[in-house]
Amino acid sequence: MVCTILLVEIIRDKKGKGAGERFLSGSVMPGWVWESYRSIGVFAFGASCQQLTSDFAKYVIGRLRPHFYEVCMPFPVANSSANILGYINDYKCGGNDAAKIQEARLSFPSSHASFSMYCAVFFIFYIQEKGKWRGSKLLRHAIQYAVLIGAWFVGLSRVQDNMHHWSDVAAGFLIGATFASLVFIYVLKPKKYGLPVAWEEPPLPTSTLTVPRAVLSSMGSTR
Structure with a gap:
């Protein structure tokens, strides 16, 4: 995911679609560096949250693994x-x-399924928003589908390897997808989805009244 973010931001910057240069501590920072740092930071934050949630549930519930x-x-x-x-x-x-x-007492939920689905959903949203080009849109959707199938395969392999029950994997998928959606929408792209912003007073209407030429000429004649 980190390599994808760097590649996309560099390409966007070269095409003139980036955020532009930023100033940090009196020095100029390229726009792609700033956007990459911001996106990777948000991604890491969400990954930490979903991992902590999964591990917390494991030790609280203590469900036995199939083996x-x-x-x-x-x-x-x-x-x-x-x-x-x-x-x-x-x-x-x-x-x-x-x-x-x-x-063997830490079966629920599946951390592998949670992390893989988190990465897949975040990748899908990120590519959908920033990975745009003039070529075929089906190629982008095919890449998104391949990533989703990869996450699906990780979850299925955990059941096949006798490491988790199917419900453990389903719960992991739900946790990962939920955190990816919330982090991307509300942390990485708040303005895009129209979240509430600070209230601003609307500007007062300014209108100029036009005086007819006949009135102006009559005013000049009276003088």
Whole structure:
């Protein structure tokens, strides 16, 4: 995504469609550098937010991954009162790798699906807004579709690899798409989508009255 932003901003600047030069600390900064810095910063901010949201949910919910039994190899604790109803609530893991056992409890939601969908949706919006050329529009839409399919494949591969349930991937897709949409619309491009701005008093109408020539001539004759 970073390479895409740099490439698009450089091309826009060479075609005269960039933001123009900016002044920073008394020095002139090329427009493409400023726009790239701004876009990459917003992208990184949104990526951090969606990642934090996904990781927070993982540790709060603690859903077991599909391969949990293979990693943990659980066995019930004998004579435990928590197991008297037939459900095994008190158990110990026979596996020796504590790190893998802890990781096997972090299934919901899928961080891979969330990040891949975030990148895909942000890319689609960015190219739709700034990646414009006189050629075929279908090429741009084909690139957007390919990126979306790539994110879709990442989510499917997590289910196929027995790392997540399908609902984990669906939740990750939702988180990523939501953050990408909100960050792009409300942080990167606020003016484009008509968000409220500071109220300004409308200018007072100024109208000039024209005096007929007959009146002017009569005024001159009376003098």
